[in-house]
Amino acid sequence: MAATAYSYVISLFVRSQLAAVAATALVQVLIVALFFVGCMLTNLNAPATQLYAWLNYLYYTMALIAPIVSLFRALMMSVNLYSLVCRGATRADYPGQISIYGGPILYLTLQIVVLVAFLMFWESGRSLEVFGIRSKARRSRTEAELEKGDAAARYNNAELEAAEDDRHLAASNDGLRVSNISKSFGRNKAVDEMTFGILPSEKFALLGPNGAGKSTLISLIRGDLQPDHGQGEVFIANESLMHTPVAAKNQLGVCPQFDAIDAMTLRENLSFYARARGVPDQNHNITELIARLDLALHQHKLVKKLSGGTKRKLSLAIALISNPNVLLLDEPSSGMDPAAKRALWSTLRDVAVGRVLLMTTHSMEEADALCDRAGIMAGKMLALDSVEGLRGRFGDKVYLHLVHKDAPYASNEDTMALRRWVQDKFPGAEVERQTFGGQIRFAVSRGSMGAAGVVGARGQGNDAGRLFRVIEDEKDALGVVDYSIGPATLDQVFLNVVERHNVLEENAEAAKPGAWTLQGLRRRKRE
Ligand SMILES: Nc1ncnc2c1ncn2[C@@H]1O[C@H](COP(=O)(O)OP(=O)(O)OP(=O)(O)O)[C@@H](O)[C@H]1O
Incomplete structure (x- = not known):
């Protein structure tokens, strides 16, 4: 022993x-x-x-x-x-x-x-402060600064959205509140003065390239890592992780990036974690969770025989076993096929009601489909807003899809005529290479709309509205029977933000084939 x-x-x-x-x-x-x-x-x-x-x-x-x-x-x-x-x-x-x-x-x-x-x-995650021992760095911070709660003094994320997030910080007593937290590994500052808050029932996506510090931030919120110099604060459902760590951690459910499950059956795993977390009425809770996550068919199977997607669901069930107020999900859908992902998103929407959901993901589609707010980080928080807000501020393109009346059997001439019209009307437009059968997709930047005279077409309304009018005016002459106009994707928003901050991705050359990378996104953006 x-x-x-x-x-x-x-x-x-x-x-x-x-x-x-x-x-x-x-x-x-x-x-x-x-x-x-x-x-x-x-x-x-x-x-x-x-x-x-x-x-x-x-x-x-x-x-x-x-x-x-x-x-x-x-x-x-x-x-x-x-x-x-x-x-x-x-x-x-x-x-x-x-x-x-x-x-x-x-x-x-x-x-x-x-x-x-x-x-x-x-x-227990307690610091030496319980014995009255305070680190030099901690002592050097004045008591007044800690007590005053002056966001401007404490959250010096300068250009960023700390001010915008004040509303969340102030209101998120029952949610998750992260204040001015940093973590370095040697000279590498993995997390740099992060500040944000998430309210109950809010779904928040933490986005960032490889090595941006997402998992480190999750570990800091879990209390697995101690922040630099014991500075910063994390409040989980109004419990301070630094001062009452046991109470704070009791409010947390975590689905880690790698499935931490043992060589038992699915139900035995749940029962083990329920006992470990002191869940009352374990059988009832486990049966409910199994039904809710659609795991009944697999409950008596050994976990090593389960598919990757079912293992992820089991990890989610383990995170939910104690009915936590704050749910942390580190890349919850990694390794899942598109159908399983969609099923998981629908489950997450259900389980997020009444609790905070913070997830890291490499899938912009996932963040877009599931989350209300998103933070884009690379050590520091680079941008923080609602998904729509980010799109409005950083998505500088509008996406269009035109369908010719003869599609998919439209002739090459008709397709080329459509293409020429797009290029004449919107000189800077990025037209997808594959335009055949009378369908054409292209993106128009907001800047180039003015140059193309779109702004002056009828003068009023937002960008999509103005484009809508231009196409409505000309669609019959072009033989267009159907069309759609969409806002910038979160992919594009993400790229714009990281490019603006000149962020480099860690180990970009060594990324696995098919893995989500900045290069991959940039390539897709060009195509
Ligand atoms: N235990 C550790 N010791 C030393 N360095 C570490 C440790 N954990 C993480 N790092 C470093 O901290 C930085 C952030 O890593 P982290 O895993 O948090 O990034 P991430 O955004 O989660 O990346 P990914 O998307 O690839 O999972 C990286 O440079 C990483 O090498």
Whole structure:
């Protein structure tokens, strides 16, 4: 037990499980080797009358560093009859004596208590402030600044939408409120003074290129990572993650990027997490969730036999098991086919009622279809608004689709005539390469509409309205029977925002084929 707790403590300071196993093994082997060498040198050099005393000093000192030393001493004793039985001129009659197995047992017991207490403290997410210890950086912030709640002083996301988000921050006592939180890994500032708030029943998408810091931000909100210098605040349903972490975490349900599920059946997994989170009336809750997420057919299957999509649903069910007020979803639909995605979105719409839903996603389509608000980040928050607001501010194109009356059998001449009309009418228009069968899709930037004289066509209305009138006026002459005019896609908004901030994507060259990348979006934008 002591060794397990010891390994757990080491794992807190390394980056992966493999590194934890390697570091634990290495540390213990090194310490036991040192102890062994120390024993040998003591045997060679200590005066005969002092030998046992010296060996005891060595043991009681080194055993403080690692439990393996106690185990090693007990093993050495067990194979040495003399040291087991003889105590100077007398005979040892009790193996539990402190100089026999009692010493190692006492040390191991104390280590279990100390290490488990440390782990409980660590896992509770409390900072050293509970003991009145405050970090230098924290002390340097004036109490007045923390107490005043002056958004301008605290949320210095300069050009950004912190001010716009004040309404949310002020009103989101029951929701999620993230204030001025940062996280660095060495020199890499993964999350840089993030501030935003989400109200109950609101669905918020966190968007950003690879390496933008989305997962790091989720880990900060979960309390898995501590923010830099203990600064910043996260309130989850009005509970402070920094000051009342257990209460705050009880309000959270998390669906991580990688399915954290065990080799049991689907129902057993849910039952395990329900017990772990102390859910009352577990059977009823599990049955409800299984029905709601349409998992009944799979409930007795081993999870390793489930499809990727069903595993994602199980992860979502685990996140929902304690009926949390705030739901964090890290790329919830990754690995799902389009039909499964749509089914999941509809489920998410249902389960989001009355609670905060914060999701990270690489799919603009998903953010567009599901979320009310979105934040585009790359370390810092670059843009934050409702999806429509972002489209209005950063989507500088309008998309059109014209259908000829003979489509899909329109002649090449008719199609080319349509194409020529588009190019004459909207000189800067980006026309899709594949225009055949009498259908043509193109995008017109708002800037080029004025140049094309569209603004002057009838003078009034918004861009889509003006285009609508231009096409209505000419559609009969062109033989157009059907057409649609749509706003900028979130893809385009996203690209405009990251290009404006000159954001580079992490590991762009190494991206997997088919993965969502800035390059992929740029290519699609050009086509
Ligand atoms: N434990 C860690 N140690 C060191 N650096 C880290 C650690 N976790 C993340 N990073 C770094 O922090 C930055 C943000 O990573 P993060 O995983 O949060 O990005 P992301 O937006 O979630 O990316 P993706 O979309 O690819 O999942 C990256 O540069 C990453 O290399």
